[in-house]
Amino acid sequence: MAFNIADFPEAAEAPLWLTHNSAWVDHIPMACVLMRMLKPRVFVELGTFRGDSYMAFCQTAVRLSPHPRCFAVDNWVGDPHAGFYGPHILAELRAFHDPTYGHFSTLIQKDFTAAISDFADDSIDLLHIDGHHTYEAVKQDFLTWLPKLTSRAVVLFHDTQIRDRDFGVWQLWRELAAEYPSFEVPYGCGLGILAVGTEQPAAFLELLAELNAAPERTLAPFKAYAARIDMLRTCMALTNDLHHAQSMINEWRKVLGQPITQNTPDLAGAWQNPRRFSAGVLTDTRQLVADAARMLSTLVQKELSVTQNQIGVVQQTVDKLKMAGASKVG
Ligand SMILES: C[S@@+](CC[C@H](N)C(=O)[O-])C[C@H]1O[C@@H](n2cnc3c(N)ncnc32)[C@H](O)[C@@H]1O
Known part of the structure; x- marks a missing residue:
């Protein structure tokens, strides 16, 4: 047969x-x-x-x-x-x-x-x-x-x-x-x-x-199944990278008091429909990058205002010292 x-x-x-x-x-x-x-x-x-x-x-x-x-x-x-x-x-x-x-x-x-x-x-x-x-x-x-x-x-x-x-x-x-x-x-x-x-x-x-x-014809279905497994493996790698990025950005969200909204995609979807799964991971990644950029600028603004306050305090101290020095000389 x-x-x-x-x-x-x-x-x-x-x-x-x-x-x-x-x-x-x-x-x-x-x-x-x-x-x-x-x-x-x-x-x-x-x-x-x-x-x-x-x-x-x-x-x-x-x-x-x-x-x-x-x-x-x-x-x-x-x-x-x-x-x-x-x-x-x-x-x-x-x-x-x-x-x-x-x-x-x-x-x-x-x-x-x-x-x-x-x-x-x-x-x-x-x-x-x-x-x-x-x-x-x-x-x-x-x-x-x-x-x-x-x-x-x-x-x-x-x-x-x-x-x-x-x-x-x-x-x-x-x-x-x-x-x-x-x-x-x-x-x-x-x-x-x-x-x-x-x-x-x-x-x-x-x-x-x-x-x-007939090697080409007989191997064709083996190759097709193997290609699907390879796609699953690529999706696994994408998901791992996304997961690492999510973990890092979630730490920032905690610092900023923002809610954690994005879930890691379920790999079962990668086997059923790898194209749709990859497109979903891409959308999530883009959202993460945009979130990261926004949060980075918020964090930089916060740091900047803290630094400006500190400069103000130092400036005031210097002014006080100058005044104290001037009154002593006088
Ligand atoms: C190419 S890897 C096996 C890959 C594996 N079949 C896979 O699916 O990815 C070769 C393995 O053989 C082991 N190995 C090589 N020579 C060995 C020996 N003489 N005795 C025991 N283990 C050996 C190595 O430690 C290594 O883990």
Whole structure:
């Protein structure tokens, strides 16, 4: 049966977890489709960072029955490509993840090699590799985790398109794609989809065949959904900026004894109608800028009159001193 993205409702939904700058967001609809299509018994992600990719897989996994067992492995300190970061990244992710997905998913804070012994051989149906991106590192990740894969395993590689610095996923991808059935999503820094196991579901083989035969047409709905997610992310950034400006200006309003009238827009509107939402944020921002200009001039006037009063007092004191000095001399 031909692939129809309408059979995968999660692909069209707003991600519940989205951070500000992951290169992975373009693949969220594909993650939803693959999770539902492959129904892995065990899913493992190597390299989770803020969690944009992993949370997308979990958002579909939570709907499957039985839930796949999901594991995110990361040292959560960073690497030379992702940069190094503090413990707040894992703490923020955990605060959302544990109550939402903790009943079937585990965040494992370990080095990839140290986590291998947590998994039995022949146990992982879906593996996503997105750790350090040199050729040597990604090859080691693939080879060391290979014995853990089942006969129906699929492996995903992120950043197959990046060729600057010492990124080398593209090089490993070229070798592996010649060896296994595969498809490379060319946008979003590149996502390689590799059918490593020999026993793949018919629907997945059909999707691979369609992707390879007509990539533009087959990827079109994935791209459209991804563009909507990207717009949501832009709206989130706009709302955050507006919120900061509102907080600052509300402090001024308090100083001036003015009422606080403007609410922060509700992000749910951004998913329903991003254009209307952005237009609303723009109107709010313009109003804030006008308010800020008015309040600034009021504050400056106040400061000015205080300063003028102080100058008056100083002037009076000087005059008094002059008079006192003159009478002494006389
Ligand atoms: C590119 S980021 C992952 C991005 C993530 N998939 C997303 O959706 O945005 C790579 C992550 O892999 C982790 N990492 C790299 N090499 C690792 C290793 N050998 N063991 C554990 N974690 C590693 C880094 O700490 C970093 O958080």
